[in-house]
Amino acid sequence: MSTEIRLAGVIGDPIAHSKSPALHGHWLARYGIPGHYVPLKIARKDLKKTLRALPRMGFSGVNVTIPHKEHVLSFADSVTDRAALIGAANTLTFSANGQLQADNTDGVGFLANLYQNAPDWRADAGPALVLGAGGASRAVVSALLGDGAPQVFLVNRTRVRGETLREKLGARVKVMDWAHIPDLLPDISCLVNTTSLGMEGGQPLQIDLSDLRPTTLVTDIVYTPLQTGLLQQAAELGCPTVDGLGMLLHQAAPGFERWFGRKPDVDGDLRQAVLSA
Numbered sequence: 685m686s687t688e689i690r691l692a693g694v695i696g697d698p699i700a701h702s703k704s705p706a707l708h709g710h711w712l713a714r715y716g717i718p719g720h721y722v723p724l725k726i727a728r729k730d731l732k733k734t735l736r737a738l739p740r741m742g743f744s745g746v747n748v749t750i751p752h753k754e755h756v757l758s759f760a761d762s763v764t765d766r767a768a769l770i771g772a773a774n775t776l777t778f779s780a781n782g783q784l785q786a787d788n789t790d791g792v793g794f795l796a797n798l799y800q801n802a803p804d805w806r807a808d809a810g811p812a813l814v815l816g817a818g819g820a821s822r823a824v825v826s827a828l829l830g831d832g833a834p835q836v837f838l839v840n841r842t843r844v845r846g847e848t849l850r851e852k853l854g855a856r857v858k859v860m861d862w863a864h865i866p867d868l869l870p871d872i873s874c875l876v877n878t879t880s881l882g883m884e885g886g887q888p889l890q891i892d893l894s895d896l897r898p899t900t901l902v903t904d905i906v907y908t909p910l911q912t913g914l915l916q917q918a919a920e921l922g923c924p925t926v927d928g929l930g931m932l933l934h935q936a937a938p939g940f941e942r943w944f945g946r947k948p949d950v951d952g953d954l955r956q957a958v959l960s961a
């Protein structure tokens with residue numbers, strides 16, 4: 685790598701809450717890389733011209749967060765298959781001539797977190813039950829299917845959103861009602877919450893997990909608090925659990941490697957740096 689100062693960042697609106705600057709900042713400092721990663725508050729009306737300007741300003745790429753994840757696809761010169769499938773991008777890379785490649789690393793980040801923290805679990809071991817049908821769910825469901833989950837049961841408050849997701853992601857997705865959850869629990873190899881239920885200050889996620897097998901992996905993409913009610917209940921039943929912070933850490937790694945030229949470690953030090961940011 686040359687000694688040129690590399691630039692990357694995260695675009696969103698609002699952006700002040702983003703953990704990404706602390707995360708990438710930790711890696712830059714750890715590896716002594718001369719570069720900066722900055723939060724950029726960009727209004728939707730300014731998105732297109734910002735994406736044209738950033739490569740000219742020397743940026744190698746940016747992460748994308750709410751509310752731009754879907755919209756950026758229409759400005760990309762190329763879109764990876766997984767971003768197209770998910771219908772959203774979280775990682776943009778600018779080529780030397782300013783071309784914009786849009787990728788989505790949420791799904792691989794989700795899986796990498798599980799494989800790191802529950803090494804005995806495999807996506808192809810059995811059916812999964814996914815709660816929620818928003819943007820995060822699309823990434824999670826497509827990742828589970830891509831890694832061989834034989835079936836993904838999908839439960840969402842608004843059933844039609846689940847149906848739309850099934851149409852896009854295929855017949856291994858089966859849309860069920862909340863009322864069916866107790867019948868599904870004994871047969872699943874993993875349970876994933878992708879809804880915002882259980883988040884600090886919000887509504888709780890109320891499900892009785894007693895019928896889960898003790899080998900069923902339970903994970904939550906909510907990471908405030910780290911130990912959600914869902915994870916706590918699962919842990920009390922002896923099930924393996926993985927919290928959602930690792931997904932945030934892992935989804936960041938491919939972008940960092942592309943922009944700053946080094947594959948970063950996702951470990952306890954990084955986790956601590958993000959938690960204390």
Ligand code: ATR
Pocket residue numbers: 815816817818819820821840841842843845878879880881887
């Ligand atoms: P994200 O991109 O983070 O997934 P989203 O697209 O807003 O965010 O999706 C939020 C998910 O949480 C949805 O599945 C939503 O259910 P609906 O599709 O019915 O809106 C779910 N969710 C949010 N609040 C909920 C609540 N009070 N009860 C049940 N589900 C809820």
